[in-house]
Amino acid sequence: MSQGIYLDNNATTRVDPEVLQEMLPLFTEHFGNPSSMHGFGAAVGGKIEWARKQVQALLGAAHDSEIVFTSGGTESDNTAILSALEAYPKKREIVTSVVEHPGVLALCEYLEKKRGCKVHRIPVDKRGNLDMEAYRAALSDQVAIVSIMWANNETGTIFPVEELARMAKEAGALFHTDAVQSVGKIPMKLADSAIDMLSLSGHKLHAPKGIGALYVKRGLRYRPMLRGGHQERSRRAGTENAPGIVGLGAAAQLALVHMGDENTRVKALRDKLEQAILAAVPSCFVTGNPDNRLPNTCNIAFEYIEGEAILLLLNEAGIAASSGSACTSGSLEPSHVMRAMGVPYTAAHGATRFSLSRDTTEEEIDRVIAVVPGIIAKLRSLSPYWQQEAGKPKEFAPVYS
Amino acid sequence: MWNYTDKVKEHFFNPKNSGVLDSANAVGEVGSITCGDALRLMLKVDPDTQIIQDAKFQTFGCGSAIASSSALTEMIIGKTVDEALTLTNRDIAEYLGGLPPEKMHCSVMGAEALRAAIANYKGEAWEDDHEEGELVCKCFGIDAAMIERAVTVNGLTTLEEVTHYTKAGGSCQTCHEKIEEVLEEVLAKTGALKPAKKHTPGTVGLDAIKPLEPKAEPAAAPKLTNVQRMQAIMSAIEEMRPQIQRDGGDVELVDIDGKDIYVRLSGACSGCSQSAGTMMGVQMKLVEKLGEFVRVKPASLMPAHAG
Structure with a gap:
């Protein structure tokens, strides 16, 4: 497994060795508490402020004090939404989309059930594009916060966050975006943006797990x-995760360096993989909007077979991918993102995500291209929906419960 | 990554008896497309001996669904139809060396396909009455549909009762919030807190899960009406007040909720290290007066909606 082909970078990435090098002294050498009044602490405090500036640069933020370090994307998402509701207690509505990460969706569901909030969940079309009319209609002066992701983790589809943020601002609502998948892949300049808050997560950009940040625009309630x-200017109490913060700083610096590579070489590899699979495998299609998505993500729905079985066979071949199938998550429903786009169940269960990174090589992509068609054919030969001889789906109508 | 046994992996990577059986004279098709499983089981039964001579399957599903189907065919070939009918989903899971709780439904699908195929062979109608919901209790593999059924059939109203009847939430206890959510939903649907029907253990869902013994009811004392009972509680507390007041404190009855009596200790009692002892004293007095078991709790523990 150690020499496997890792195409699950939207789940998590490998820590860059340069990032690790930056972090290591923080464990044993510069171990002080940045709040302490002695040299041990001061050295760490300086490193943290350096890291903050790197994240500021990656986001194109106006001030480094707009960066609040957190434990990751979910904490940032929760903080942003809860903060808005507390800062504007008279506004009890939230606008979000049906395809958000559980870090937003599960919180909204909770707030709806237990705190009496009204939640507007904006639908998407078949290609995963947001219904702008529904969005416009949901905005009002009752909305405390809009929380809509920058890019979708399953399909990579990008939402027009800048436009959404401007519309929210006109309606007097705060705008938060979960940018966990897009930071480091999409150039950003938050200084000139209407976006009020933004979540990012370290482990999606070659920093370690357990560190993230929330961007909070200066002057925001x-x-x-x-x-x-008083850590993080009292905006996030708790002794700083100093090694994690320095790791995130180093990763942010590297992300700026490699952003060009992500959008050229990695993108070309993704396109090569996708076109080769579509050409070699019948009855499969790309989900989401192929014309407007992250450069590293490719999600292909293989009809009439189930995702976990695909992943198990890929794993045998040393390839790591991910699936929107129910059975990989422990729930019984296929991915909410696939269902929201109206992907039929037989295809949604077979939706397989390949997410590349700057570590991905062309040899690896060629291996995957060679292996995938055989795996799909093997599983289809087992499937009651698939007619082997004709190579076409056949009539199969089981008693559904 | 699921923790599959070697046996499951063996049957997934090299499934036995997959494909179409052209000579089949019994076919069972079951599935739950939302869950991502569907299975067609084909049998060739000898009409004279009733022995299943051959079996093949086609499965749309995850690793354990394919493994369960493969195991099923291996288990039934050579058996008579009646012998095969005694197989349960647990037998399939055991044959595979166990399945993760989230995956038990795969074995259920196998067992149902077998019943469907045999019904088809005998010319009987077969209806799939199996429902599945979100898995709530991972320790015992209990899903939301099963809890709903247990709550509806038995008129359960509390988390404790759900645990007694389904085992759900009885082990690691991390699913208690989810169980309470299911409970609330069902109670809201059924017009809520109707008096619990007589409990009839054994009528709930999967036969393999037996309810725990309900707790023995304390010996019935002469039955008080609600008003009499309330008055008895109030007068018992009144009787105790002078003694507590002598120590500079006081006790006040706040609410009665079934067996839970909520009181508020004040004055010298509040914050006193002996207050737990005082509560116990009040409880003993009440149990004695009422002839039934009650719990005395501080008012601060009252459920939020009541406060």
Whole structure:
């Protein structure tokens, strides 16, 4: 497995060795508490401020104090939404989309059930594009916050966040975006943006797990979720995860360097993989909007077979991918993103995501191209929906419960 | 990554008896497309001996669904139809060395396909009455549909009762919030807190899961009406007040919720290290007066909606 082909970078990425090098002294050498009044602490404090500037640069933010370090994407998402509701107690509505990450969706569901909030979930079309009319209609002066992702983790489809943020602003609502998948892949200049808050996660851009950040535009009404010490200017209490923060800083610096590579070489590899699979395998299609998506993501729905079985066979071949199938998640429903786009169940269960990174090589992509058609054919030969001889789906009508 | 046994992997990577059986005289097709499973089981039964001579399957599903189908065919070939009918989903899971709780439904699908195929052979109608919902209790593999059924059939109203009847939430206890959500939903649907029907253990869903013994009811005392009971509680507390007041404190009855009696300790009692002892004293007095078991709790523990 150690020499496997890793195409699940939207789930998590490998820590860049340069990032690790930056982090290591923080464990044993510069171990002080940045809040302490001695040299041990001061050295760490300086490193943290350096890291903050790197994240600021990656986001194109106007001030480094707009960056609040957190434990990751989910904490940032929760903090942003809860902060808006507390800062504007008279506004009890939230606007979000049906394809958000659970970090947003599960919180909204909870707020709806237990706190009496009204949640508008904006639908998407067959290609995963947001219904702009429904969005416009949901905005009002009752909306405390809009939380809509920059790019979708399953399909890579990009939402027009800048336009959405401007519309939210006109309606007097805050705009938050979960940019966990897009930071480091899409150039950003938040200084000139209407976006008020933005979540990012370290482990999606070659920093370690357990570190992330929330961008909070200067002057925004904000209420912390964690109260305690004065860390992060009292916006996120708790002793700083200094090694993680420095790792995120180093990763942000590298992400700026490699962004060109992501959008040229990696993108070309993704396109090569996708076109080769579509050409070699019948009855499969790309989900989401292929014309407007992240450069590293490709999600192909293989009809009449199930995703977990695909992943198990890929894994045997040393290839790591991911699936929108129900059976990989422990729930019984296929991915909410696939269902939201109206992908039929027989295809949604076979939706397979290949997500590349700057570590991906052409040899690896060629291996995958060679292996995938055989795996799909093997599983289809087992499937009651698939007519081997004709190579076409056949009539199969089981008793459904 | 699922923790599959070697046996499951063996049957997934090299499934036995997959494909179409042209000479089949019994076919069972079952599935749950939302869950991503569908299975066609084909049998060739000898009409004279009733022995299943051959079996093949086609499965749309995950690793354990394919493995369960493969195992099923291996288990039934050579058996008579009646012998095969005694197989349960647990037998399939055991044959595979066990399945993760989230994947038990795959074995259920196998067992149902077998019943469907045999019904088809005998010319009987067969209806799939199996429902599945979100898995709630991972320790015992209990899903939301099963909890709903247990709550509806038995008129359950509390988390404790759900645990007694289905085992759900009885082990690691991390699913208690989810169980309460299911409970609330069902109660809201059925017009809520109707008096619980007589409990009839054994009528709930999967036969393999037996309810725990309900707790023995304490010996019935002369039955008080609600008003009499409330008055008895109030007068018992009144009787205790002078003694507590002598120590500079006081006790006040706040609410009665079935067996839970909520009181508020005040004055010297509040924050006193002996207050737990005082509560116990009040409880003993009440149990004695009422002739039934009650719990005395501080008012601060009252459920939020009641406060």
